[in-house]
Amino acid sequence: MKSFFLALMGSFALAQMPYERLLDAAKEPGNWLTYSGNYQAHHYSPLDLINRENAGRLKVQWMYQIRGRQHFETMPLVFDGVMYITDPPSDVTALDVRTGRPLWHYRRTIPQGVPVCCGQVNRGVAALDDQIFVNTIDAHLVALDARTGRVRWDVEVADYKTGYSMTAAPLAIKGKIIVGIAGAEYGVRGFLDAYDAKTGKRAWRFWATPGPGEPGNDSWSGDSWKRGGGTTWVTGSYDPELNLLYWGTGNPAPDYDGTVRLGDNLYSDSVVAVNADTGKLQWHFQFVPHDVNDMDSNQIPVLVDAEWRGKPRKLMLFANRNAFYYVLDRTNGEFLTAKPFARQNWAKGIDPRGRPIPNPATEPNATGALVYPDDDGAANWFSPSYSKRAGLFYVNVREKGGIYFSTKTQYQPGRMYLGASKRDIPTEEPYGALRALNALTGDLAWEFRVKTPPWCGVLATAGDLVFSGTMEGDLFALDAVTGKFLWRIQTGGEIWSNPISYRSEGKQHIAVASGSSLIVFGLD
């Protein structure tokens, strides 16, 4: 009893997350300190106490139930004995990691009628020094006291009434909190922001659609860049040595009607490399110029240093919603290779410089254009995982097409700005698969099929396991090398989240949000 008390006391006194700890996340394999586990966004656990020998004996340790009915998409942070989760729409709860009992709540009152395309969800917090940071659905950034959950400061990032919203976890770097924005379905203008962590004062803003006089503005006809989308709604990655932030950008707006925004529509559907001190663009790579299929590139840029054709290189791995797996040079954005990892028909191929050759038949039209993948993508916001040990990149894949009919759309602030109606393909049952790709070539090593296209991320561990979940509620573990099925449990709710792992009291745990429960697994 006494040691338990001391451990908790320690955690309160220790609610300190200096930048150096985030930088050296690898030194704390038992904790989960940032959205993707480390700045390189590997979403990988170096723990091996749970492994192929004992995974079959995993058991529920505790559950925590939220009150909301929205999808529970949180990625927990765990350190110093406390787990920090968000529950939808924009609440934060700190849990005692030993028992699952709440230590504090932050509950936010959300105004009526915040327009959001895809649910009032939230994917987690960031920690820096003695504060916890959360983005809210009404587009504020809030700093909370890590010990009590009391608000330290609260700033408006954008006006929700015009269609802006925030769902992603912020990213904490040295002295700054980096936040992305959502709302491209409402014709907002995308940006990436940095705020001073102490004061909440905005340090810089990078506009994802360039204004007049800026390079790239001529990739938009007329003033279409003003409501051109290019939102930044999934947490990016960071290379501290190059001091570059890497962030995926979303679809141009309107999503499906390209006639009102002729041109490549920079920097929509791209990955941008932005200087962390100034917000200045260092380079960009556009996956889908002039997109008319809602191919948001809001996936996670995974940073890996590896030998590329005999030379050590700083790489970026990117499993795109558009069904292609890309390898880029992250120092300059040079295209190295791309390979499809799912069924697609929107591109006839990718040219040697990485530019797709579009298939005009997939442009929405009056009679219905058949498109693979559909607008939910082959991949989406849910995290992939990279295991250096296995040399594999794991990604959950959605095999689903859609039929798109063009409709008239007109920009009005706060209203949907899409330009299509969608129909599912009546003769086909979509499915999903967890695919393990050779990290450097994108070649398929193995796959594990699931019934329904998933909305769950993948966690690989040093125990040579991969964990993931299904829309029917199964959480499962596979052999990371062979894909062999090892363990499952029916959790009873749809799994719309990313599993993580941490160590508590000398034991490894797996945590995942399912239905309206946060469930923690371990070995007795």
Add this chain to the structure above:
Amino acid sequence: MYLRVLGSVWLTAIAAAQPPAATSAGESLYLSQCSFCHGKDGEGGRGATLARPALRHAPDDAALRLVIRRGIAGTAMPGTSLGEDELEQVSNHVRSLGRRPLPPLPGDPKRGEQIYRTKGGCARCHTISGRGGSFGPDLTEVGAARSAAYLRASVVEPGADVPRGFVQIRAVTKKGDRITGARVNEDTFSVQVRDASGAVHSLWKAELSEMHAELGKSPMPPYRGVFSGSELDDLVAYLAGLRGTL
């Protein structure tokens, strides 16, 4: 549930290559603000199926307008900034998607009911107002959601266009048992199947040696040639009048 009638509407639309011209202000609002999630004809997709006679969240028109204005808290159904007139227009359009007016039909519904119960043997597989078998879909409200042409085709040629939610499973267990029936549910590891007797089988996929899921295949026997033309008219008149409590 996906409505098969809409599948055929889509096919017809392709054949005719008609550009979608909104015929009312309500339809044009619906197409731009709602159809991406609910489908052009309310068939559903990311959003709920609206082409049905009764809506769970909108028992009356005032509730419908409120749902559209406020959205449904805790779900992906967003609120809108539509004005009062626009709300009225779009909610009228939503109602028109699911409630088909009863057209004048040639047959006699009373005789149709007789045929349903006797010669047709339909009640063996279908339930109306709580009576009948559970192998096929409940038909209590079928007349409100389906056109007469659709109902006629359902009887004559059940395989022509089967609703998306209906999947026939053929499975063989490792012990050699064969199970055929309608899929009640399925996940990555298990499947639940209702056979023609109405019994539900719970099966682990790991314990099966074979499993086939057949979309677009109907176990309902085709009645082509079974009924005379006037018998068919009577049957369709009966089915079209099935509107539950609406």
